[in-house]
Amino acid sequence: MALVRSLNPARAAAPASLPLVFTRGVMHLVEFAAALLLVAETVILFASVIYRYVLDDPLGWSDELVSILFSWLAILGAVLALYRGEHMRLTAVVKKLPPRWQTWTEALAAILVCVFVAMIVSPAAQHAHEQMAITTPSLDLPDGLRAYALPVGSVLMLVAALSRVAVLNNWKQCASALVVVALVAGALWLAQSWLLSIGNWNLLLFFVVLVGASVVLGVPIAFAFGVATLAYLSLITHAPLGIVVSRMDEGMAHVILVAVPIFVLLGGLIEMSGLARSLIDFMAALLGHVRGGLQYVLLGAMFLVSGISGAKAADMAAVAPALFPEMKARGAKPEELVALLSASGAMTETIPPSLVLITIGAVCSVSISALFVGGLVPALVATIAIAFVCWRRARRDPLPQVERASTRVILRTLLVALPALALPVLIRACVVEGVATATEVSTVGVVYTLVAALIARALGKRIAFGQLYRMLVDAAALSGAILLIIGLATSMAWALTRSGFSAALVEAMAHTPGGVPGFMLVTIVCFVVLGSVLEGIPAIVLFGPLLFPVARALHINDVQYSMVVILAMGIGLFAPPVGVGYYAACAIGKVSPDGVGRRMVGYMLALLIALLCVAFVPWLSTGFLPAGF
Template sequence: MESVHSSLDARLGDGVNAPLAIPLRVLTTLVELTAAALLLAEVSVLITGVVWRYVLDSPLTWTDELASMLFTWLAMLGAVLALARGENMRMTAIVNRFSPAAQRWCESVSQLVVALFVAIILLPAGQHASEQMAILTPALGIADGLRALAVPVGAALMLLFAIGNLLMNGGRTAILGGVATIAAIGAALWLLQPAFIAMGNLNLLVFFVLLVGAAVLIGVPIGFAFGISTVAYLTVVTHAPLGIVVSRMDEGMSHLILLAVPIFVLLGGLIEISGLARNLVDFMASLLGHVRGGLQYVLLGAMFLVSGISGSKAADMAAIAPALFPEMKSRGVQGEDLAALLSASGAMTETIPPSLVLITIGAVCSVSISALFVGGLLPALIATVAIAFVCWMKARRADAPTLSRAPLRVVMRTFVIAVPALALPVLIRAAVVEGVATATEVSTLGVIYTLIAGILASLFGKPFAYRRLYKMLVDAAALSGAILLIIGLATSMAWALTRSGFSTYLVGMMQSVPGGATGFMIVTIVCFAILGSVLEGIPAIVLFGPLLFPAAHALHINEVHYAMVVILAMGLGLFAPPFGVGFYAACAIGKTSPDGVGKRIWPYLFALLIALLLVAFIPWLSTGFLGHAAE
């Protein structure tokens, strides 16, 4: 079994302060155990609420309160884990091209930025928790400060890990260089304070374009790049208390809809270890494997069915690729082609429910999640058909071995085994669309369903990887924490932008683009393709969604239609070289060089661009089946 410490050990093994490795590893283990226990408790509380509501028809009033309190602790400790294990969302494409010495300097600056930010918010976070102690929850009568206490505790732990990582990996020269760099930037910002104030809103370019951009490019985790830029802006340009960063961060991370995030991430892990993903691939391969290029279609179909459930595009790709790639390579498909197709399949499925990007849009932009779930299916199908057309064209020109059709008994046997896997995404999407249950309740039901299906399958000889459960819980907590921290810090940054008046200016500017709604849509596609390549989907949505969705509404663009255009544009950027993070994840999963894959992905991306333009300028593709869900 792979150790949950593998990434941590790899980073701690070569440091100049090796004695720090042991206490850091012990602390990491304690955080892992606590986070895993919190995730189990969260699922148990939600399952209790679902059973009492839907089975016993006697809803419990306290489950949502307790789940919300546990959720904040889970989010913060998950964010601590992501930092400890080096799993924060960050851009490394540029840094990886630097010399080893420059990479160490970038890593030192990155850890110093994290340490500086959490040190700055530590006291305001403690004050925020103290203030919340006076507020009691309605059902349980528990002080809300006990929930808010997760923020200063998480910040203190992140400070310890940032300093520990810095000392373990930086080296004296790199650390001193990083300290000097940050001190110089801080002094320059302070000395230029009168000039920034005199610039008016143009100072936003300095703090939220140059500063954020520079931080992201040298590998600072995206959430902390948002956080330090917001703190710098508020300190230098405004008189706003820094406590507002903490309160907005707490508010952004604690939104009740976002409870679905860790549960769907957990569900994705369960689908893999229970064997449901493999069963699905086996059935589709028996059905289409004899067709020229058939396994390419199997890959597309499998990604369409399971995408969005795990909460991570990398997890979706990692669940499907190992089951297909060996057989595809045996049939003569080059590794670079496989990685290119895998990358394109990740981009095409961004709108498929229960995508966490859809849930995030519903949470931060006040759009019906049921409507988003309905509206996302047809655009994803259009994109899938576009990719399939490219696969068909390639298959026609390629030499392929003649393969016999699988016997009917094999098809039927694999179909019966795959029925639970085929039914799960249908049940999840139907339950939310029909309003039977909320996204959080559906994710909980999905966990129960998958556990039962996996256990039953193990009785008939299909292995259930029980030994991976703990690692899966830890991984789910870390991924959820990384996502939720970005949402929280992007919420703080969005507040600062709104306070500055930038949101009003942006809406006015976008509305005045030549061409009306058409020009607005073209600018949206370009902007979100760029944002998707740099920031990934969720932080870009949290940051710019609340600003641009009102502008779209003012131009009489349906919010669901606009959401589909935004998501597909971000997906295109996320998987496009040279900056797309998803592109490099696909290359890593396919164990191929990005240089070779980059040359082969462009036909797929061009097909996706055509699909995006069709969705953008034929609104019916997003809204034609909304019905009551749009209300």
């Protein structure tokens, strides 16, 4: 899955027309509003921690206000992601097409987005109007103030999508793409009677063929979900289209997800403050002189940094640029580095405070605190498995031409790295000790990192605080892309549930031969396949609520099952040649995927063995959980 910046209206090379100038001005206002909302949300949540834990005077209204701000932040972030071309989508297939066809697929994607957004504007306005009758308990504000984010955001997304069509500047291709969309819609409408007659087999057409074709052609995955759901509801059911909006609202507005944009912001602050670099310098001083030493440094850095940033893309982007040049200078092959980066990326999602952990807790009703505790040992097991492969491969390598760092150098780099080493410990301790909730703890990390950056600047270190506004906007856009997927995947999951597919799937999974071991093996296979084509978040939103009840019926602990699901998806996401995360790692490492795939085999086998250990040794996930979990 890629965050693509191609054909960005803000970066169009051709002279801008008046509509594009107007759109650009509107989007600058959206950027400012999103940045302001993110700051306000962070301040309110941190103030809530101080008032409750330090002053023993809880702010009863904080959650309500944050919920309103968060809905606006999520939808404005989605608008920015669309305008900037940063919604998650599969680009591996499209990039292999000739340039002319690449432009045509861009037109098709933009037109499908326009069609979807135009269809939900009216239902979104109706939904917001209905929510005005509901008031919040503490502030006595109408819930419509929050819900009106959807119709406003839908109009803005329509403007952004139209601007992307205009930037293509190839009206023949746009017209042909529009004709294709109209022909497909017309064919589905004419086949309506036949689709109804085949029962639930029509799900394959809407949610496998239509979604799959859209994703392969580069349509942002969130909108692929949305288009398929609207088509299914319009042609097969009598349900109003407002259901899509209400489910979307429910999925995007979950209070646990408030942490997503703040953790994304925290990842950027870690890099800006220099904490990531100081951590890598310390580990290089400690292990840089041994065979494969820097490979172990890369592993350790991914383990620690992932616990800070909470986002896999941020993990790899923070570590690779800082470490790869030094590793290449010491003779490491770029393809081997990217293979190791991919393998380490596959196992980091269980390390708190991972966005996937937060999502799985939100949509599957699993304790976030328990997930944060239970994720560490499985990640450690996977790290040891990868380290074993590194050791095996490094045995024949010559000793690096680097002198062993003196104790003085190690102690000096350790002293500099102490703030970075303390941050993941602080975040986890705050959650476990009850200082802050899983939603609030991200703000503790943000404040801590800003204080560390201010101290470093006072000591003479150059800190690029001028990047802070851009960092806020980028965090809002990335979060909007993630949250829109969750919202539209929630709508799609509702449609699948209504069709009876959920009940059939649960029934089939519940009667898997072999009891718990058989169910675990089927789960691993299913989520490896899902992980190869979907990011972890949409896969969990779609299938987590369906499969977790089956696991509970088989008396499998929620935390253990969560770890199995997350690790299986991680393997699928980074396994070549299908795994889309694998291509993201190659892009970050600036290496062609062609020479990396064969080097991934050993790492994938090691991760699979680690996954089987987690699946069949419950203690690895539950051994350190408090009583009652």
